[in-house]
Amino acid sequence: MMRSYQYFAPGRINLIGEHLDYNGGIVLPAALTLGIRLTLTPRNDNTITLRSASHTETVQVNVADEWSYDTAYQWCNYPLGVLALMKQEGFDIPACDLYYTSDLPEGAGLSSSAAIEVVTAFALLHYTGNHFDRVWLANFCCEVENNYIGVQCGIMDQYTVALGKKDHALQIDCRNLKHAYVPAGLQDYQWLVMNTNKPRSLVRSEYNIRRQECERALKALQYINSSISTLCDASVHMLPLLPDEVIRRRARHVINEQKRVKDAIESLQKNDINSLGRLLNESHASLRDDYEVTGFELDTLVNAAQSSEGCAGARMTGAGFGGCAIALVHRDACTELIKRVGEEYKRKTGLTATFYQTGIGDGVHAIFA
Ligand code: ADP
Numbered sequence: 001m002m003r004s005y006q007y008f009a010p011g012r013i014n015l016i017g018e019h020l021d022y023n024g025g026i027v028l029p030a031a032l033t034l035g036i037r038l039t040l041t042p043r044n045d046n047t048i049t050l051r052s053a054s055h056t057e058t059v060q061v062n063v064a065d066e067w068s069y070d071t072a073y074q075w076c077n078y079p080l081g082v083l084a085l086m087k088q089e090g091f092d093i094p095a096c097d098l099y100y101t102s103d104l105p106e107g108a109g110l111s112s113s114a115a116i117e118v119v120t121a122f123a124l125l126h127y128t129g130n131h132f133d134r135v136w137l138a139n140f141c142c143e144v145e146n147n148y149i150g151v152q153c154g155i156m157d158q159y160t161v162a163l164g165k166k167d168h169a170l171q172i173d174c175r176n177l178k179h180a181y182v183p184a185g186l187q188d189y190q191w192l193v194m195n196t197n198k199p200r201s202l203v204r205s206e207y208n209i210r211r212q213e214c215e216r217a218l219k220a221l222q223y224i225n226s227s228i229s230t231l232c233d234a235s236v237h238m239l240p241l242l243p244d245e246v247i248r249r250r251a252r253h254v255i256n257e258q259k260r261v262k263d264a265i266e267s268l269q270k271n272d273i274n275s276l277g278r279l280l281n282e283s284h285a286s287l288r289d290d291y292e293v294t295g296f297e298l299d300t301l302v303n304a305a306q307s308s309e310g311c312a313g314a315r316m317t318g319a320g321f322g323g324c325a326i327a328l329v330h331r332d333a334c335t336e337l338i339k340r341v342g343e344e345y346k347r348k349t350g351l352t353a354t355f356y357q358t359g360i361g362d363g364v365h366a367i368f369a
């Protein structure tokens, strides 16, 4: 029996700062303790096998093969994309069995795609004794997602999965990609992730529309004030200059949300749970009313949490139109809140929500047995 090597990459939530990455803003994500575990077992032949506990599809390839995206695959494009790009960059690909297990829901906005990319790249580079920098790793995996998988995500997901730190939020300035850690000890509170389990059918088309609306807002404001380089540079005083009511509301969300991120960083530094909770609630209201990316299911779930005992605040997280919400909940109130919110959500939407009591964990790492 060959010795195996184990690796872990987390999922992520964005604590606050939604739809700011493509507007040059500061976002505040955190890595979760939920994630994907990869077992790498070396082989003596020239074969790589791919297996996942959550999928029936298994794929076997030869290390000498050339891969390109194949719609016939269910999930194997993710690891194969990493392998293909590594080859392109001149790394040796070792013969091995790659086996994935996970407690992270797929397609729920917790970035399981970034987790599988990052854990695969990290494992192969670590096993082959390559030295690399985590920022490089994040950019490398982002390139896999953009150019191989064909999803135009920003850098937030892969950065958080690669650079996350236990009990810290990761502050990323999307204009220059500078990052810093913010201590996020929560006293007696914990993050609760709530999955609407609603298929996110609208997300791609509406996401593109929001990006275009923000570009229009920026162009209009730059026409008046040429010193603005991103929408996050603008101030609320400029909003009346935008003639279109919808565009004005989109810009108002971006500007106010950026202010909330800065306030949330201060709240975390002061360990002020109440003000952090208030900012979460305001963020959700802004995403619902000004940015219009929530929808009935997310609103129902978030409202139920916000009106429950022991909840400091709650908001949707991720792109919206389904996916997940987060709540900041007193640990003694969590069990009761899950029961109450679950029942109310089921009654109003007919869907069953899933709850994850998760901590803020470390970015990708090797697990030493
Ligand atoms: P999200 O990143 O929000 O979870 P995506 O649609 O971007 O959603 O990525 C989900 C895809 O990632 C899945 O459909 C699957 O192809 C792949 N994936 C995620 N986790 C696993 C896993 N444990 N095993 C195999 N494939 C996975």
Ligand code: MG
Binding pocket: 111, 112, 113, 114
């Ligand atoms: Mg994804």
